[in-house]
Amino acid sequence: MLDIRRLHMLRTVAARGSIAAAAQSLDLSAGAVSQQLSALRQDMGVDLLRPDGRTVALTEAGRVLLEHADRIFGAVREAESAVAAVRGTVGATTTLAALPSTVAGIVAPALTALGADHPQLTVTCLITDQAQLRELTLGAVDVVLGQRYTHLPEETPRGIGVSPLLDDPLLVVTAGSRAVEQPVALRDLATRSLALPPPTTDCGQAILHACRQAGFTPAPRYVTADITAQLTLARAGLATALVPRTAVDPTTPGIRTSPIEGHPVQRLLFAATRHTESANPTTTAVVAALRAAARQAARSA
CATH class of the missing domain: 1.10.10.10 (Winged helix-like DNA-binding domain superfamily/Winged helix DNA-binding domain)
Structure with missing residues (x-):
């Protein structure tokens, strides 16, 4: 056997x-x-x-x-x-994989709520932007908080169920006050000093695709996938950054956020689990907490 x-x-x-x-x-x-x-x-x-x-x-x-x-x-x-x-109760352990940019706005509030509602549940959280769905198919994690950019085709592995959480547009971030300015056209960024993620990342690909549609190919002065570094450069007046809305704390001093005019660069956040005919109470509870945190993040934006 x-x-x-x-x-x-x-x-x-x-x-x-x-x-x-x-x-x-x-x-x-x-x-x-x-x-x-x-x-x-x-x-x-x-x-x-x-x-x-x-x-x-x-x-x-x-x-x-x-x-x-x-x-x-x-x-x-x-x-x-x-x-x-059949048991009908939330279990004792589970594992969540999440993007670094979702920790403050969604993951931390969701885990706090889970701790209050299900104190017996211990959630191990893997913070990574690398191949989360593969980890899910291999059984290394139980729930994934992932992303998909709208210019990319939807590719969900067989046996994976996806629940949409939040539409999360990229914002133009510069030095200034906290007030949200009028929308900024992407073509107006062609001559600015930019801090962008590498073009090998999903976000970098999405920005490159959108800028080319706007008539130019960006030549960033700073290349980093670290959103904290991007925001630091923007706050210092050294660069303009393009950052997902949920990754920006609206109370952060010294930065100004503006939406993109016309066709925004949009990422879709989702929760993914392995598909089964019978709902697992533990993963169901985690997804519900992520969904509630995403709704609160949308209201706070």
Whole structure:
């Protein structure tokens, strides 16, 4: 009989590209993972992985096995959720992955509310902007607070359910008073000193796409994905930044925020969970808290 733990290791290696990376994410030694994969190969009687440069890739047999593994893990999730639904109570632990830019406006208020409503629940929070949905499909996290920019196609992995939380436009941030000014046209930023995220990030791609539509290609003087650094540069009068609304504290002194005229650069915040037929009370409670915090953030904007 197949060992589900070994299947999970194969799945993790395939997703992360190497035995070393998989071992790190599983909190195991590379030798332990290699041993379990060798045992799985013996169980199946065929090679499941092959060298691919400095990484490894699935063989044809490995791809076939992984397709079945996805269905097996889906059935396990269904069983766990069905039992949790019968129990009907919020569990003791869960894991949330969230974007750094959502911590102050949404995550912290949501976790505070969860602590008051469900004191037995411990939420471990992974603050990252890297591949959250992959972590969700691998079972490394239970809920993701993610983002999608409107110029990008919607790509939701199979087996993932998404709940929209908030439309979160980017604001033009400069030095000045807290008062919101009249909308600023993107084309007017062409000659300004800009602090922008790298074009390899979702936000950087969205800004680059919008600026090109406005007739210019931005040449930022400062390139950083750190929103705190962007706001510091703006407050010092060194740059103009484009920052999501929920990442800007409206009471922060020394900055002025303005909406983008015409077609704003819009990101959509969402909560994602693994889809199951039976609702899991724990993940349902986390998503509800995120939704309530997002509504409050929208009212406070």
